[in-house]
Amino acid sequence: MTTEHDLIDELHEQAAADTDPETTPDVGIIMGSDSDLDVMSGAHEALDTLGFGEQTDYHDAPDERFTYETYVVSAHRTPDLMYAYGETAADRGIEVIIAGAGGKSADLPNMTASIAYPLPVVGVPVQEKSVDSVIGMPTGAPIVAVDAGKSFNAALSAVQMLARGYDELEDRLVEYHEDLVADVADTSARLHDLGVSGFRDSV
Numbered sequence: 001m002t003t004e005h006d007l008i009d010e011l012h013e014q015a016a017a018d019t020d021p022e023t024t025p026d027v028g029i030i031m032g033s034d035s036d037l038d039v040m041s042g043a044h045e046a047l048d049t050l051g052f053g054e055q056t057d058y059h060d061a062p063d064e065r066f067t068y069e070t071y072v073v074s075a076h077r078t079p080d081l082m083y084a085y086g087e088t089a090a091d092r093g094i095e096v097i098i099a100g101a102g103g104k105s106a107d108l109p110n111m112t113a114s115i116a117y118p119l120p121v122v123g124v125p126v127q128e129k130s131v132d133s134v135i136g137m138p139t140g141a142p143i144v145a146v147d148a149g150k151s152f153n154a155a156l157s158a159v160q161m162l163a164r165g166y167d168e169l170e171d172r173l174v175e176y177h178e179d180l181v182a183d184v185a186d187t188s189a190r191l192h193d194l195g196v197s198g199f200r201d202s203v
């Protein structure tokens with residue numbers, strides 16, 4: 001069984017390995033519990049849509065140029081792991097972190113933002129009651145956050161940040177947006193042309 005200390009050691013070893021950044025995960029997704037996975041999977045869906053690959057082995061990157069990794073990390077249950085993740089993220093090649101947590105005391109995103117600073121962290125309150133604890137940071141301690149459950153948008157925001165350095169990602173974001181616009185326009189025309197009953201029958 002893997003222990004917290006095994007994971008911490010791995011993170012530090014990876015940070016020290018000086019790996020080619022093209023082969024390291026670009027986006028790190030962390031969440032307070034695996035019970036957050038359903039909500040957080042919107043981030044995976046968005047990244048998959050934008051052509052990212054999932055990296056499950058730090059030393060064996062998938063074919064995709066841009067990748068993400070996922071871990072469960074908790075400020076409350078595994079503070080040492082949270083510290084190690086935030087502290088090593090930049091050296092491990094992570095360029096932006098998406099951090100989700102639920103409950104009334106959702107501290108993982110904001111704590112990670114402070115530890116990983118100046119690496120940007122996009123916080124996802126997993127539930128409505130988590131919003132205040134995710135976004136409530138003092139002046140000088142920034143976090144970017146989305147509304148409760150909006151992990152899909154968190155990933156889009158993360159890619160927007162990455163896209164400032166990679167034209168290819170900017171193109172993918174533009175293409176995604178054009179598809180979105182086309183879908184809405186097509187739905188609008190079908191609703192109009194088929195009428196409400198016909199439209200309902202068609203979906």
Ligand SMILES: Nc1c(C(=O)O)ncn1[C@@H]1O[C@H](COP(=O)(O)O)[C@@H](O)[C@H]1O
Pocket residue numbers: 031032033034035036073074075076077100101102103105106107108109126
């Ligand atoms: N908010 C946090 C933190 C943290 O912020 O460090 N760690 C776990 N949790 C949250 O506790 C909830 C219940 O977790 P369990 O289902 O594991 O009991 C989850 O939504 C998780 O994000």
